Amino acid sequence: MFRWIFFILFVAIIEVYAFQAFRTITKSRWILVAYQVISLAAIIYIFYQLSQFDRRVGQNTKTLLTFGLLLLLFVPKMILTFFMLLEDVYRVFSGVITHFMGDNDNGTFLPDRRRFVSQLALVIAAIPFTSLLYGMTKGKYNxxxxxxxxxxxxxxxxFDGFTITQISDVHSGSFDDAEKIQYAVDLINEQKTDMMLFTGDIVNTHATEMHPWIETFNKIDKHEYGKYAVLGNHDYGEYIDWPSQAAKDENFEGIKKLYGDIGFDLLLNQHTKIKKGESEIAIVGVENWGKNFKQAGDLHKASEGLTAEDFKILMSHDPSHWEYEVKNHDKHFQLTLSGHTHGLQFGIEIPGIIQWSPVQYVYKQWAGLYENVGRYIYVNRGLGFHAYPGRVGIWPEITVFELKKGEKVA
Structure with missing residues (x-):
């Protein structure tokens, strides 16, 4: 109950201040009424959908839309509120000075709001609004x-010149455009690599989410040296209330089967040797291991029989596994491939200039390539989306690796 009271109070403050910004720049009654009606309708819809959330179902298209609308409505208004609050601080300070100096000629303590402040606030608030809207309509399939x-x-x-395609975090339960998903599969096939690796989260929660997309993902070409996968945290069905443990176990078995249904060999704390010519490398796959998520991964079991001299590619869904267990492991895992973070589906990336997302304050390795004493981790930004039904600045990714023998030329 307290959370709802806090949320209602938070919404009320934001709505009051955001309305002040609009009322400062226009006196048109119809514009102001239209703004209030639209805001009220959106708030009622959001409150209703939040109250209907069913922990037995989890995320679905309605919850995706609700969260997207929540961000679209309140992030810009929070910016407006910030500017209006700053102006109120100025107005109070100015009013106090004017009052004690006896220069108040208009008879009111607070000076009027300044039109240019509201205009500036609205221009700045329009940036996240248009970005979030683009992310929901175009960015999620970019x-x-x-x-x-x-x-x-x-x-x-x-293996000099060996090529690998990596995808991660499909989250098939969020998809809503068959044509765009087919386009992604076509992009994967265009890469013509030797091997394909899938680093987990095929669904949001339920195995049935993937059923409409099995035929599409089955169009991914066979790869000469195989297609392998590991589980992600969402593949365990941990985030809803199940009617029974048996139902949860049945769903988990169904999710594991999905990987085979689309042509991938699922590695469950195990490894396989890939032979090319007279040489071998090992593909090691662990179940999910996350610092703050399910820790089913068993690196010791998965790498049993391998030595530090063997060349190994480790698939581990959560990059925190690399930070806490892998990067200094005595078996020397040369390359780790992960996903999980999605780059928070929000950030700024300009190669060579800036790479930023709020998720970097949670994960040291959150998107792209990282290195530690000759050992690498690559964090894929994910193919799908979850929670927020869009992507802003952090686009859905298909990664292609070429392995080369030798030292990197500076």
Missing amino acids: FRVIKQTLFFPDLPED
């Missing part, structure tokens, strides 16, 4: 192919 060439002195000769 697929990018990112290519990485990685050099390893200990890469077996026969």
Whole structure:
């Protein structure tokens, strides 16, 4: 109950201040009434949908829309509120000075709001509004192919030039455009790599979410050296209330089966050897291991029988696993591939200039390539989306790696 009271109070303050910004720049009664009606209708819809959230169902298209609308409505208004509050501080300070100096000629303690402040606030608030709207309509399917060439002195000769496609975080339960998903599959097939790896989260929660998309993902070409996958945190069905443990277990078995249904070999704390010519590398796959999420991954079991001299590619969904267990492991995992963070689906990335997202304050490795004493982790930004039904600045990703033998030339 307290949370609802706090939320209602928060909304009321924001609405009052946001309305002040609009009322300062226009005196048109119809514009102000239209603004109030639209805001009220949106708030009622959001409150109703939040009150109807069913922990037995979890995220669905309605909750996605609700959260998207919540951000679209309140992020810009929070910016307006910030500017209006700053102006109120100025108005109070100015009123106090005027009062004690006896220069108050208009008979009111507070000076009027300044039109240019409201105009500036509205212009700045329009930036996240248009960005969030673009993210929900276009950005969530703005697929990018990112290519990485990685050099390893200990890469077996026969694997010099070996290519790998990585996808992660499909979250099929969020998809709503079959044509765009087919386009993503076509992009994957265009890469013509030797192997494909999928680093988890095929669904949001339920195995049935993937059923409409099995045929589409089955169109991903076979790869000469195989297609392998691991589980992500959402694949365990941990985030809803199940009617029974049996129902949860049945769903988990169904999710594991999905990977096979679309042609991937699921590695459950195990590894497989890939032979090319006279050489071998190991593909190691652990179940989810996250510092703040399910820790089902068993690196010791998955790498049993391997040595530090073996060349290993580790698939581990959550990049915090690399930070806490992998990067200094005595078996020397040369390359780790992860996902999980989505880059928060929001941020700014300009290659060579800036890479920022709020998620970087939670994860040290959150998007792209990181290195520690010759050991690498690559964090894929994800193919799908979750919670917020869009992407702003952090676009859905298909990654292509080329492995090269030798030292990187500076």
